[in-house]
Amino acid sequence: MKDLGQICREIRELTLGSIYSIGKGHVGGCMSIVEVLATLYFDEMNIDPTEPRKAGRDRLIVSKGHAGPAVYATLAARGYFPREELQTLNKVGTNLPSHCDMNKTTGIDMTTGSLGQGFSCAVGVAIGSKLAGDGAVIYTIIGDGESQEGQIWEAAMYAAHRKLDNLIAFTDCNRMQIDGMVDEVCSLGDLDAKWSAFGWHVQRIDGHDCAAIHEAIEKAKAEKGRPSMILLDTVKGKGVSFAIEAGVGCHSMNVSREQYESAMDELAR
Amino acid sequence: MEMRKAFCNYMLSAMAEDERLCVLDADLGNADGTLPLRKVFPERAFDVGIAEQNMASIAAGLSSYGFIPFITSFACFASRRICDQVAISCAYARQNVKIVGTDPGITAELNGGTHMAVEDLGVLRSIPGMVLFEPSDETELIKAMPQIIERPGPVYIRLHRKEVKDLHGDDYAFELGRADVLRPGNDVSIFATGSVMVNNALSAAAALEQQGVSAEVINIHTVKPIDSAAVAASLAKTGAGVTCENHNVIGGLHSAVCEAAAAGCPAPLKAIGFQDVCGQVGSAKELAAVFGMTTEDIVGAALRAISRKGR
Numbered sequence: 170m171k172d173l174g175q176i177c178r179e180i181r182e183l184t185l186g187s188i189y190s191i192g193k194g195h196v197g198g199c200m201s202i203v204e205v206l207a208t209l210y211f212d213e214m215n216i217d218p219t220e221p222r223k224a225g226r227d228r229l230i231v232s233k234g235h236a237g238p239a240v241y242a243t244l245a246a247r248g249y250f251p252r253e254e255l256q257t258l259n260k261v262g263t264n265l266p267s268h269c270d271m272n273k274t275t276g277i278d279m280t281t282g283s284l285g286q287g288f289s290c291a292v293g294v295a296i297g298s299k300l301a302g303d304g305a306v307i308y309t310i311i312g313d314g315e316s317q318e319g320q321i322w323e324a325a326m327y328a329a330h331r332k333l334d335n336l337i338a339f340t341d342c343n344r345m346q347i348d349g350m351v352d353e354v355c356s357l358g359d360l361d362a363k364w365s366a367f368g369w370h371v372q373r374i375d376g377h378d379c380a381a382i383h384e385a386i387e388k389a390k391a392e393k394g395r396p397s398m399i400l401l402d403t404v405k406g407k408g409v410s411f412a413i414e415a416g417v418g419c420h421s422m423n424v425s426r427e428q429y430e431s432a433m434d435e436l437a438r
Numbered sequence: 439m440e441m442r443k444a445f446c447n448y449m450l451s452a453m454a455e456d457e458r459l460c461v462l463d464a465d466l467g468n469a470d471g472t473l474p475l476r477k478v479f480p481e482r483a484f485d486v487g488i489a490e491q492n493m494a495s496i497a498a499g500l501s502s503y504g505f506i507p508f509i510t511s512f513a514c515f516a517s518r519r520i521c522d523q524v525a526i527s528c529a530y531a532r533q534n535v536k537i538v539g540t541d542p543g544i545t546a547e548l549n550g551g552t553h554m555a556v557e558d559l560g561v562l563r564s565i566p567g568m569v570l571f572e573p574s575d576e577t578e579l580i581k582a583m584p585q586i587i588e589r590p591g592p593v594y595i596r597l598h599r600k601e602v603k604d605l606h607g608d609d610y611a612f613e614l615g616r617a618d619v620l621r622p623g624n625d626v627s628i629f630a631t632g633s634v635m636v637n638n639a640l641s642a643a644a645a646l647e648q649q650g651v652s653a654e655v656i657n658i659h660t661v662k663p664i665d666s667a668a669v670a671a672s673l674a675k676t677g678a679g680v681t682c683e684n685h686n687v688i689g690g691l692h693s694a695v696c697e698a699a700a701a702g703c704p705a706p707l708k709a710i711g712f713q714d715v716c717g718q719v720g721s722a723k724e725l726a727a728v729f730g731m732t733t734e735d736i737v738g739a740a741l742r743a744i745s746r747k748g749r
Contacts, residue, residue: 230499271502272532279502280531283522286495290527293499293507300460300481301503320523323492330487 173207173379176246180207181408181436183242187255187265189429194259195267196412197405197419199239201343201376202231202310205401206243208382209308218248221276225303228278228294232287233312233341234268235421241265241274249276285318287311288338292324295336295396306390310339314346317355322367328396329368336396337389338369341376343405345417364398376401410435441633442471442540442599444576448583449508453479459587460507462497464490470510470540470599490515494523494535501533506587512546513539513596517558521565528592529565535592537562540599542572543684544725545634546717554717560689562594563662570661571614572596574636575605578659581612589614602633605640605657615660617668623654626740627672630682631658631691634722635710635731639682642736653740664694670702678743679707682736687711706746708739 180203188194210216214227231240238258245252250264257263264273268282279294281287291309298305311321328336340360348354357363364371370392374381382399389397405419406412411428412419439447453459453475461483467473475483482505486493490511497507509516516539517524528535539558541547546554562568571586571593573579579597586593605620612618620636621643630639636657643653654672658664673679679699683691687709699705712729726732 270531279499280526283526285491286498286523286527289492289495289523290499290502292492293496293501294503295499296496297500297503297505300500300505320491320495323487323489324495327486327489327492327496 173211176207176211177203177379178436179246180239180242182433183245183252183255184239185409185424185429185432187238187242187258189424190256191259193421193423194238195235195421196409196424197345198233198236198312198341198343200407200409200412201403201405202236202239202341203407204377204379205310205339205382206239208379208386210243210247212383213386214308215305218276221249225305227306227308230279230281230287230291230294230307230309231269232281232291232309233284233315234281234287237265237267237269240269240277244274244276284315285320288321289324291336291338292328292333295328295333296331298335299333305335307336309336310341313340313342313344313351313357313360316340316357316360325364325367325369332394333396334393337386337399338396339399339401341403342400343403345405345420347417347420349417360400368395370395370397371400373400373402376403377407408436439576440471440599440601441573441576441579441597444579445538445597446471446474448580449475450478452583452587453482458504458506460500460505462486462493462507462509464488464493464511464515466511470538472510490520491523494520495527497535498527498531498533501535506534506536508536508538510538510540512553513542513555513558514553517555517561521561524562524592525565529567532591534590536586537592537594538597539594540597542596542598542632543712543717544722544729544731545598545600545684547722548719550719551717556686556712556717557689558596559661559685559691563689563694567591568662569593569614570596571659572632572661573659574633574657575602577604577606577608577610578612581610582614582659585614596632598633603637605636615663615665617665618657618659619654620657621653621655623652623676625652625676626654626744627676627679628653628655628682628736628740629658629669629679629691629695630655631661632684634684634726635682638731638733638736641733642740645733645737646740651740651744658691661691661694664698666698666702669695669698673699673703673705677747678705680736680739680743681707681709682731683711684731685711686714688714706743708743710736710739
């Protein structure tokens, strides 16, 4: 198990730097998934940045596509493209749009952004891998707010029906959505019980503990005959005080020079 | 042969040769005639249950893995129900997903208004990059299939699943996107799509001939991208036209022909189809009368179009 702390710090710095370069962006939901991205790309996934479309590679579908900037920062840190490219985020003609786009960004495995769809796509990818018999592991990240979409549960039902044990999903449970706290807007109820009832192997862990994420993935890989859901307890805006202080406002927010500089100081500590 | 059977037979042989091909159903495998595929190709032909949105996005995921999935449902569910999944998972993501929508318009018959797609072409035509194809007969469907499979990106096949009259011979040189002139004429252009309307258009042309009117019948099997050059060339010759579609006259063939005419050769155009109204139960024959889609309706529209020439 690698020490991923420094990598997480760099991903946060790069993410915030790219968002600051355009002045605003989805700070909160990017910061809440940094540890899972670092663990996947730097520890778990069978990938090769020099051959981003290699057949049989493990894949990640980030269904909460608005976390694109965090994924791009991770890909840059992992060597898929130069870190300088992150400064083009959301500028006209960029290869790095707000939401993940497989046709634009090297290393992105699926175009996402309309919530719920990426998760179904991941089920299709997992079926594709089974048909190809290549032994790939298909990872996907959804949001807790995103779990209000009906399509999530259509896909959940079918993935279990197909016994897709090559599919490992994460829910970023940061408990916030644009209009407020998830529990106040439309409560998800007992999410653990819901996924269990849908026939999934379920774990709940600290989403900011890379060792715990690593351990949960290993358990999920060992699980045969059903897909796995790893519920990540996270903090929206994790590591960036001005975002956390903004509360639900950190979903998409402006980033001033003062905020950016103080956050970079905070991350360097 | 029933069109659904022709589709299934084609896929039976194509899937045996091409391991990229998959067929997904959403609990309408029986209605759409795809069940035999599951017996022969149980891994690549499967049912996702009553979850059309999930089906469309699963297909996109399969496409990202190099497969060419066909998804099937009734036309209403294969368009308006999954509009966002087609727009984003399939079209925006440039996935190679083929969509088969059956029972369009009045052919939904006793399933009635809820199942009567009058807006599928309109919904899908406005999605960037979509190709819309409606065969007039079995020969056209079978000749189109390899071109649809090899053309990258999403294609919508609007399929009348029952048996229809064959209009083309084996020597038919079909090309996706190129209009098919079924009958040349000089006085009025009748543009039609789909088996119901192409047959009625041909009957109307024969009736018009009895009145001394020479009607050109053009089968617009590919509603998008429409063969704009063929539309303009015909109107330049005849000076007036009628569009015939088993669909709302807004958003589908009429709109596409008007766009092509406006750019290439403006002319008076009359519209046969649902006049911006919803469907209802009835036999296809009864409903053609109710919604003004009969041979007689087309004859009347053609004469009215001709009377407006030069005004």
